[in-house]
Structures are given as C-alpha cells and as structure tokens.
Amino acid sequence: MSSPDASYPFLKGHGTENDFVLLPDHDCSVHGDLPAERVRALCDRRAGIGGDGVLRVVRSSHSSDGGAEWFMDYRNSDGSISEMCGNGVRVFGRHLAEQGLVDPSAPVPVATRAGIKVLSFAGGTADGEITVDMGIPKVLEQTEVSIDGRTWSALHVDMGNPHAVAFVDDLADVGHLLDAPVHDPGVYPHGVNVEFVVRRGPRHVAMRVHERGSGETRSCGTGACAVMVATALADDADRDTDYRIDLPGGTLRISWTAEDRVLMTGPAVVVASGTTDL
Known part of the structure; x- marks a missing residue:
C-alpha cells in the first residue's frame, strides 16, 4: 500500500449525475484495504474531490470475486462497503x-459483491449509452418507511442491495432526504435505500432517493x-415493457424481461483525471 503522503491517480465520472471517484488499483498495490477515512476524504465535496462513492478498479485475480477479469470495489461516501451500484457499474x-482494458464490441462482464453484471455498449463502441443486465430482482414483503411522523407503505425489492419503494402524491412531501427515513430494522438490519415515486404518465415515473451511506443523491441505478419492478407489478405490465424513470440527474x-432479468440503459461519462494525495 502507498504511504499516506504519496500521490496516486484518480478519475471522476458520473451516471445521471450520480458521481464517483474512480481509483485505478489493478493489482491492489496502491490502496491496500482502502481505508474508510481515505474514501471519506476523496468524497468530501468541500475539501476533497467530491462524490457519492468510490469505485476502485481491481483485477478479479486480486479480489475474492472471480468469474470476470475486472472487479468493482464500491464504497459509499461514508466509507462503508456496498454490494452494488447501477450507475457506478x-x-x-x-x-x-x-x-x-475491455472490448466494447462484445459484452463486458464486471464482478461485483452482488455477482457478475454484464455491460453492453451501444454501437459496440466506447461512446454512447450502456445497458447493464442487473440480474433477477427479488420481490419481498410489504413494509413501511417514515419521515417526520409521516408513514408510507413500501415494497421491499432486492437488486443485489436492499430497497424500499414508496409511492407518494408529491415528491416534495418527503422533504430534504438528507437523513435516513425510519425503517423496520428487522426487515433491513444493515440499512436500506429508500425510493419515493410519483407517476408522470403511462410507463413513466419520477423518483427521489435516499441512499444508505450517502444521503440523497441525484440518481440511483x-x-x-x-x-421499475414495483411499478410494473402495480401496473400488471407485460414483461419486456420499457419504463422511463426520471431522476433529478437524468x-x-x-x-x-421475459427471462426475469432487469436491463438498465443510461449514460455514463468520465469528466476528469489527475493525481491526489488525499
């Protein structure tokens, strides 16, 4: 691992304004176990680079997750480890x-703590939108979430990480979302991502989200x-029906799909690179 005062490379990118610091560390020789304090320093929006999380770029041979050449070691902005990040991948x-480092003309598998996710690049080039096979969703029990004494029914959906999806009359009703909504610790012992949703039209909804470990973010893949899963179930929609999901960031x-896979398509850009000693 590098000494605390050594500089190291970083990149900054975002997917629908869900932003990340990327750390190339192919053989795990730069950041070791990636201390939580380093993640917090990097993600600090005033004294650091700023981001909703950190994506460490590691070869799978140097991690515990094989089956793909590359492993996405994702950390929330508070330094905690997370299973998966859809915009991040x-x-x-x-x-x-x-x-x-990969051939965008062919499907690209990426190992994560929630299993392997396969990416397809539009046009088979490094440009354009990217579609991710996010795997099979798990639809679990109905639960509740609360903010400032107001309570909404929510559906527990697992996408490799836990979510509580609540439909509301107005997205403004839920306030600032800086603090985590109150949830059932028996259902979510390790915390939960909470989505508040309003309908905009047929197969079209808008949402806001509180991400555990990061607070309210501009987007959450x-x-x-x-x-989408919760809305499609409420609509009794046929499989392979496309839904538009509007988020504050895009x-x-x-x-x-009919094969029970969830496919997500959206933009992703890398906007800066450099070195830092944070």
Whole structure:
C-alpha cells in the first residue's frame, strides 16, 4: 500500500449525475484495504474531490470475486462497503472501454459483491449509452418507511442491495432526504435505500432517493430498477415493457424481461483525471 503522503491517480465520472471517484488499483498495490477515512476524504465535496462513492478498479485475480477479469470495489461516501451500484457499474465500464482494458464490441462482464453484471455498449463502441443486465430482482414483503411522523407503505425489492419503494402524491412531501427515513430494522438490519415515486404518465415515473451511506443523491441505478419492478407489478405490465424513470440527474430506461432479468440503459461519462494525495 502507498504511504499516506504519496500521490496516486484518480478519475471522476458520473451516471445521471450520480458521481464517483474512480481509483485505478489493478493489482491492489496502491490502496491496500482502502481505508474508510481515505474514501471519506476523496468524497468530501468541500475539501476533497467530491462524490457519492468510490469505485476502485481491481483485477478479479486480486479480489475474492472471480468469474470476470475486472472487479468493482464500491464504497459509499461514508466509507462503508456496498454490494452494488447501477450507475457506478456503467461509469466503471466506461473507464475500462476508454482505456482499452475491455472490448466494447462484445459484452463486458464486471464482478461485483452482488455477482457478475454484464455491460453492453451501444454501437459496440466506447461512446454512447450502456445497458447493464442487473440480474433477477427479488420481490419481498410489504413494509413501511417514515419521515417526520409521516408513514408510507413500501415494497421491499432486492437488486443485489436492499430497497424500499414508496409511492407518494408529491415528491416534495418527503422533504430534504438528507437523513435516513425510519425503517423496520428487522426487515433491513444493515440499512436500506429508500425510493419515493410519483407517476408522470403511462410507463413513466419520477423518483427521489435516499441512499444508505450517502444521503440523497441525484440518481440511483439499482433504485431505479427497484422502482421499475414495483411499478410494473402495480401496473400488471407485460414483461419486456420499457419504463422511463426520471431522476433529478437524468433519465434511465429499464425493462424487466421475459427471462426475469432487469436491463438498465443510461449514460455514463468520465469528466476528469489527475493525481491526489488525499
């Protein structure tokens, strides 16, 4: 691991304004176990680079998750470890393609703590939108979430990480979402991502999200997938029906296939690179 005062490379990217610091560390020689304090320093929006989380780029041979050449070691902005990040995996794939580390003309598998996710690049090039096979959703029990004494029914959907999806009359009703909504610790012992949803039209909804470990973010890919699943169930929609999910940071298109896979399509960009000693 590098000494605390050594500089190391970083990149900054986002998917629908869900932003991340990327750390190339292919053989795990730079950051070791990636201390939580380093993650917090990098994600600090005033004294650091700023981000909703950190994506460490590691070869799978140097992690415990094999089956793909590359492993996305994702950390929330508070330094905690997370299983999966849907916007993050697209940004991760964009970096790999732009650096020539993968062939974007073929499907690209990426190992995560929630299993292998397969990325497809529009047009088979490093440009354009990226579609991610997010896997099979798990639809679990009805539960509740509360904010400032107001309570909403929510559907527990697991997308490799836990979500509570609640339909509301107005997205403004839920306030600032900086603090975690109250939830049942028996259902979510390790915390939960909470999505609040309003309908905009046929197969079209808008949402806001509180991400555990990060607070309210401009977008959440796994959350948008959970929202699509909950909405499709409420609509009794046929499989392979496309839904538009509007988030504060942009729009994602999501489909739940006849093979029970959730496919998410959206943008991803790398906007900066440099070195830091944070």
